[in-house]
Amino acid sequence: MIRYIITISVFFFTVFCINGQSIERQIIGSSGAVFSNTNATVEYTVGETFTTIITDGTTSLSQGFHQGVIKLLVIVNPKIFLQGASLNPVMGQENLMRDNLNNVSILPNNSPYEDGVSIDRGIFSIFDQDSVVDWVWVELRDANDSEQVIAGQSALLQRDGDILNAEYETLEFQVPNGDYYIVVNHRNHLAIRSKNAISLNKSNVTIDFSSSTSNIQGEANAVTLLPNGKYAMIAGDIDNNGQVQNVDINTANQSLGSSGYNNADADMNGQVQNSDIQSIILQNSGKGTQF
Ligand SMILES: [Ca+2]
Numbered sequence: 001m002i003r004y005i006i007t008i009s010v011f012f013f014t015v016f017c018i019n020g021q022s023i024e025r026q027i028i029g030s031s032g033a034v035f036s037n038t039n040a041t042v043e044y045t046v047g048e049t050f051t052t053i054i055t056d057g058t059t060s061l062s063q064g065f066h067q068g069v070i071k072l073l074v075i076v077n078p079k080i081f082l083q084g085a086s087l088n089p090v091m092g093q094e095n096l097m098r099d100n101l102n103n104v105s106i107l108p109n110n111s112p113y114e115d116g117v118s119i120d121r122g123i124f125s126i127f128d129q130d131s132v133v134d135w136v137w138v139e140l141r142d143a144n145d146s147e148q149v150i151a152g153q154s155a156l157l158q159r160d161g162d163i164l165n166a167e168y169e170t171l172e173f174q175v176p177n178g179d180y181y182i183v184v185n186h187r188n189h190l191a192i193r194s195k196n197a198i199s200l201n202k203s204n205v206t207i208d209f210s211s212s213t214s215n216i217q218g219e220a221n222a223v224t225l226l227p228n229g230k231y232a233m234i235a236g237d238i239d240n241n242g243q244v245q246n247v248d249i250n251t252a253n254q255s256l257g258s259s260g261y262n263n264a265d266a267d268m269n270g271q272v273q274n275s276d277i278q279s280i281i282l283q284n285s286g287k288g289t290q291f
């Protein structure tokens with residue numbers, strides 16, 4: 001009898017131990033949260049099986065179930081004039097830049113800047129205050145280091161000074177909300193930079209460099225005042241090295257008489273002429289970017 005009881009006890013003890021070892025941890029939490037700002041919303045729950053990491057290069061999210069794409073976005077709406085395209089304005093349209101390069105169909109479909117983006121040629125068929133004057137290059141720079149370029153893209157400058165993206169829509173950068181210096185470059189004008197880092201988010205706020213020098217690095221030294229009261233980027237940096245110098249005159253001299261989309265065409269009328277040298281490059285000789 002005792003032997004029988006011991007046998008039964010060993011049997012149940014063994015079964016109990018085996019079953020005990022087979023118990024799995026299955027803790028399923030039901031907690032979670034929603035984070036959101038003006039750019040994105042992230043919903044999550046705890047206890048999901050990890051499947052992937054979503055990242056925009058700055059922020060990462062590890063999760064099991066996607067709730068959508070995290071799209072970080074700021075809108076930049078700078079406004080500026082170019083001196084070259086403002087010289088000898090169209091009579092009665094003194095508050096608009098000239099769009100000669102567009103009018104004679106020599107603006108390139110592909111941006112002359114490093115991203116080389118192309119546009120729908122139809123954009124160049126608009127002829128009013130929103131007609132395209134030329135390509136520009138817009139950068140966002142680090143608020144703590146103005147030398148550090150965070151993002152840059154080709155954009156289109158309109159006759160009234162507005163700057164749009166290559167789709168002719170609001171200029172957007174896929175970066176987090178925050179403070180950034182804004183830089184506007186043009187292939188034969190001196191670049192300008194905002195004096196301070198500017199708070200950017202998804203709101204469409206115009207940063208008007210054309211009506212005041214107070215938010216431009218170097219203020220009056222960085223731009224030129226036009227007869228219409230607008231401030232413009234300084235023309236004549238033919239080799240785009242940040243200075244208007246003798247070498248720019250020499251470079252323009254070598255292209256005298258040529259026509260087309262040429263950096264030596266300082267007044268942006270489609271021709272490289274003596275007037276480009278006499279009226280612009282010589283007048284601005286000695287000037288340089290202020291950042
Ligand atoms: Ca416009």
Ligand SMILES: [Ca+2]
Nearest residue numbers: 237239241243
């Ligand atoms: Ca130069």
Ligand SMILES: [Ca+2]
Nearest residue numbers: 265267269271
């Ligand atoms: Ca010219």
